[in-house]
Amino acid sequence: MKRATDAPPAPPTGARGANAGWRDIVIALFIGLFSFAVYNANLRAMPAADTYAARYLPFSILRHHTVLLDPIVDTVAQGRQAPLERGHHTSAFWITRGQDGHQVSTYPVLLPVVIAPLYVPAVAYLDARGWDPHLFDHVARLMEKLVASLIAAASAGLLYLLLRRRGPPAMACGLSLVYAFGTTTWAISSQALWVHGLAQLLVVAAMLLLTGPRTALRVAVAGLLCGMMAANRPPDAILGAALGLYGLWWAGPLRLLLVATALVPAGLTAAYNLIAVGHIAGGYALLVRPANYNDDFLGGVLGLLFSPTRGLFVFSPFLLVLPCLFAAAWRDKANRALTLAIAAAWVAQVVLYATVDWRQGVSYGPRWLGDMLPMLFWLLAPVVAALSRPGRMVFGIACGAAIAIQAVGAFWYLGTVDVMLVQARGDQRMHGMWQPRNAPFVAELGHPRAAPDLLRTLRGNVDLIEVAEVAGDGSELAGRTDRQIDAAGWALVDSRSPSDISVLVDGRFVAGTAEFFTRPDVVRTLGEPRPAGWRVRFAADWLAPGTHSLAVLVRPDPGAEPRLLRLRPFEVPASTPVDGRDPVLERWARLAAQRLAAHQQAHGYWLTTFTSGTDYDKPQRELNTYLNAVMLDVAGPVGGDPPLATALAKARAYLAGQIEPDGLVRYHGRPDAPTIGVLGCAITPDSDDTALAWRLAPASDRSLLPRAIATLQRFRRPDGLYRTWLAERDHYQCLDPGRDPNPADLVIQMHILMLLAQEDPPAAAALCRALAARASDDGLWVYYAGAPPMAILRLADLERAGCALELPPPRLRSDVPGQEHWVQAARLLGQMHAAPPTPAQQAQASRLLWEIAARDFALVASTPVLLYHNDLSATVRRFYWSEDIGYALWLRLYHASRQGADAAPRCDADAAARTECASR
Template identity: 50%
Template sequence: MRASVVIGLCCLLIYNANLRAITAGDTYPARYLPFAILQYHTIFFDPIEKVAAQGRGDGAFWIVHRPGRHTFSLYPIVVPVLIAPLYIPAVAYLHLRGWSDARLDRIARVMEKLCASLIAALSASLLFLLLRRRAKASIALLLTLAYAFGTTTWVIGSQALWQHGMAELMVIGALLFLTAPCTAPRTLAAGLLFGLIAANRPPDVILAAALGICGLYWAGRRRAALLAAAAALPMLVVMVYNVRVSGNVAGGYGLLGHAQFFAHPLFEGIAGVLVSPTRGLLVFSPFLVFVVLVWRYVPRDREERNLTLAISVAVVLHILLYAKADWRGGLSWGPRYMTDLLPFLMWMLVPVVTALRGIGRVSFLIAVGVSVAIEAIGAFAYSGSIDDPIYANDRGWQYHDLRAAWHWRNAPFIASFRHGLAPADLAVPVRGSFDGIERNGRAASTIIAGEEAFAAGWALAGDATPAQVSVMIDGRQSVTASTFFDRADVRRMLPEASPSGWRIPLDTAALAPGEHHLTAFVWPFAEGEGQYLDERTLTVRKAALPNLADFRQAAARLRAHQQAPGYWLTAFTSEPRFHEPRQEMNTFLTALLVDLLDPIAANAGLNDTLQRARLHLTRQIESGGLVRYHGLPDAPGIGTLGCVITPDTDDTALVWRIAPASDRSRLTAALATIDRYRTREGLYRSWLAPRENYQCLDPGSDPNPTDIAIQMHVIMLLSQVRPPAGRALCDALRPLINDDRVWVYYRKTPLIPILRLPDLRRAGCELTLPESRMQTAIPEQQIWVSVAKLLGNSSPDPELIRTVLRELARNDFALIRMNPPLLYHNDLTASVARYYWSEDAGYALWLRLYEEYEHSPNATPHG
């Protein structure tokens, strides 16, 4: 008994050594509901929903919303009810310090980790006692340590309140009773555990059934009825709860479950569950491969033999069940679905390990060591976002692409190792305030769509400046601040505090009229998890109708800004803000403006303007068919508005599509040159010359990159002149769409790639940009990203378009003049930074959006 206690205490210490929790939305009900149970005497989320939803509102999948009824947990209620007594000190602490949402969230995170680690440590302690009934102390200790640190017990069971940790504890408890002499109290306790195992996690009914069958033989005729009644009690209670709160005997699962969940190929699933690099049980815990030898060591004792047979059948059925499901198991470490049956496997290993000698024993010890090393990487380095590549090609419940789960580079223990140690964020207290929404320097709770507004407050991680603050709007979009300023009021209150003030601009033009919920989160560390700060409500009112006079004014400015030769000038800065810009001439902007304005040229009175622009572009085509970014080497602006620069793929493709020369032999020559700079992957490089012949270039880490927009522009050209080559390039680009290597000139501003998506669709190339790539790193540019998305939307919201138009046109287009679109930047790894802006592109985008509004079937007519 003493050894068991020592094992449990050591496990508890090691499980908490990383000073962080590894959680997911699945564990939030168990994290928060004990507070509702103890403080508000309810099993519903209603009184704590704001915190429990973590800013996601209706998008919090772990909370089930039913109109006019309580909000409740998607998952079974067993874990939060059983652990609620452990939360009594936490509730008392909150009463002592003051009950606030931020403090509740902080304490809930700590309590989740402590309770999960306590459950896992207790299961290891009891497992040792169980194994001692079959093996000597050394074997029992070895297998207990393998279970505690060489399986998902460590990274799943001990790090968050998944159902799996409680399932392990209850299975071990049930086995302890079944391997002890049968008495009435033990029969009652065993029956309750059987029922709780099934009620805690419905798929574990397989495990409960195996134990229950053995339990009936163990209890005998005298106590079989008691065992069955005890098992039925918790299941009946949970079913009554399910029916009362959800109207479905299966609870939240029954309301939101998908039939396709168990519609995956069986044999591929078996392989995925057992040997895939990302979820394979035998990959993460290779010592478990020795379980296959169990049939060489069949127990002589009849009861042990029957128990081994029953749990072996349960193991097989458990594997088959999850093989038919999406065996990846969400954003979670390793073979999570196999965690519940680990006690069975450890029980089965006892005679095998006892019999091992020589090389067999050494092999087993090595396998245990490898397992512990893998789990240690998970405990100290893994976070759920590391698994994002495994799901990158999924499309909701309709389509699951499992291929990425078979790539070794996506194995969590390999990917986590590359990321390094995860921060110990539970060791750093977060403090701060979400002061509210500011408009014109004053607090505001209601604004007109398009008005300038800021979310403001302060935050500290300990006494240090946090990595960032993020404000989530309606659980769907986030805006972030990573720069902080000194706040005198905070400094007076906390003299040791670092800069803590934050102020985040809000793109109110993109907010639909009505009430919006803004939730602030603080990241103590860049690689950690955001911690809840507070929530505010903002009401947005409709903007006025767009004005026809503004349309004419925007078109007039485009005509006025066009230079005599037919081009428009581009502004550039050395930092990602529009400050002290200088000007240059390049062919890219003129080509872009022709593309943008062509659909509306007649209505805007810009036909002659675009004709002049096309003539200018055609004149930039050299004898070999190539085009340079700054135009012809002998152009009048060379030396003042540009330099003699190396010809490039992007401008060549743009000009030949928009303003081709009559001599088609030059196009043939240009395509031949471009083909020479095609990579093995099928993409096209930027510069059309060897490195030693570069002119006026400051290359980055990749001196000749394959940027995404360049590929898009080449596809658009090839679709007209060489359709098979265009389709081949589209197919080559699609799997690399989220690769950092192709996000060279648009990493901070995805405006052009977003705008090109409809053009590509018309060219027969359907591409989808990852949502993470359709965000700007510069908050002030968010309105332009919104414009690009609206133009690419097949059915945009007229109200939203109207709001954006009014915001951009306000005060004589002040926003366009002071914060024009950032179109692209140079390679961020180059020695000198360059960011390229265009006021004229802003007017062109406004005109296009105005035209979109005019043709919207639900638009409100203007006078």
């Protein structure tokens, strides 16, 4: 006799049982075909960079038999530069550098693997016609739209069969059509190869099995589908787990089979992630940054559900009946367990997404919450059945509004407003998401209907890439010549001029034009009289000598997705050396020194900027002694020539003047300075600035130094490390302490050790031993946890002081966007400190110098050096940046790579060294 727990579940309620009749199958097919036709009626695709790999990978799987992007990386990159090394982030964020140097998709590869069989005819066609890049791209775009719309249409048809288990044909058909056209299934899933389309198909297929009779085959397939949900999109592991838990009860004695088949896609995905990507969580894990998280949880929940730009209940207002009338779904006892699982999954996904940046990139509406739409429609069926006649009228009006909203997306959406919204940074970055005028179904109606560009064909070429020297404008450096690149070619979309073209060099936009002229050769050869020729010229002084790539992207129509016309390599010749020096780098070195001198304030100090987060957005300025001391340290060794020598002398005088009668120094300077209250506050003296000032700019009254060192010793901890603040807690001024009101920071210990190495070697040796014992302690990384350049530089300084310290490698990396250049510069300087640079180091330094100096030192201005931050456990967070340290680091690296780090005397070491520097 069977146990009760092993019995199959009760038959589903509704007009029909578990098995669909022929009539239902015909209706489901009709819904699918009708949806497929409507999805393609706009004759355009709405892709995003997230879908590029899925667009091209099926071709590579069939042709090259690999899921790696290596054979097609240039096509997938679409003119951007793929990452050159592991951990290197570029504008082609959808590509990740995986294990053994392979290029892999940042996003899961299950979708292209599943749909690859559908591409067999397309691959056969290209084999017969030839794999011309333009033809390949045209076929790939067509296949992307057709396959995406086929997947979405299939989910709509299957949803009808699922809903027939809860109600009559009219209700099931109506809700299926609302799902097809009143949700993001239309404007997102059907328009490009987003993973959301496959997610919806997996969910509805799994539910169709889980609500039907139990057989071994059904159990095996249901488990497989649940596992595929997590493999297709990691956040959907929540959905797979919810349906899987219900499935454990439904499967009864076959539950182990369900678990086993669910583990197959999960295991294969984990193996791929480890072998190809190098991280068990895949490319997602390598892409996530601190800025991707949201610290306003409640705002995230409300934004996901009610914001005019991403709110689920705004874009599909009919879904509001679910939370309002959830009791109607709960009353269905036969399906209560499944109802509970779905409700729990929905809450869990909303909670998850509320903790991250809920803007969801450039896409139409609530993209993230679209995966579980079939589950919500399963709950919707009994709720709609329970509505009164007026309630059904209101529900119908809401459905009509949702369909109209999705139609705007399908026929008008270009994403122009969304681009600005997702690029917003700072504390107010979400403000625009709540403005009704930014709702895409409102904003997008301000322009004509999007052009039907799906069938447009692109022709053209890049005929000329020429490097030329032209006379400069002499704005900052007189008598210079500038290197420019002249690029020319032609482009036609169908038989007319395109909207515009963009030129990218090494993945960076450099020029563009919307002006086209008649090319007689094109007219003569192709018989096309429309203007097709284009020509652009742009500055190229920022390009290092060697091989580079130039890509031309063509936009067929205003607002349409750009298409890759050609990707061409070209050579930039080396500048003619003058006395063994690169004249371009030499010119930039003079410019960097001039900028440093120009940025210095009249009283001899440089200012620091700070922000509230790791995005360099809306920086504010302050004065502190720390930056000026570090400037003497970093720029001192190369500061022998005017105007930098004069600027450093003024900074040294300013810093010496900050030493107070008790020998101590404050972060914002003397409390009676005129800048207090404007650029800083009267703050408690600290060990860091005291040690830096005495080593780099000692006061004329040397009798104050022993008093300062004695105060430092008074705040020495039992473990041999020195605290930050040189006062007791009840005497703190202008401080916002963290968990430890007076911490010992690792880099501050380095600064103290460098002073003690000069003044008290035994104390320095003791501090070195204490540091070595605690270097891996997270509690010591108070002010430099996300800002490693200073720690890297100090390692070389400590070695010169007789303390060879090793730090954990993860601490010497930064997750802050744009900081990899400064980390690399500091690391190279550290490697060069003991001996002249090797040829490999010189080549690496040269590349880095060119990258930083590109576009008039654009990196220095856009992503300055992140020097340090406050105690992040305090109530207010601040991150401190400096463009001027960026210029100083560049100068140090330039001189070190040219002649070795110690070829020039250290101008900050002592008075004799400063005299020697001044005489050079």
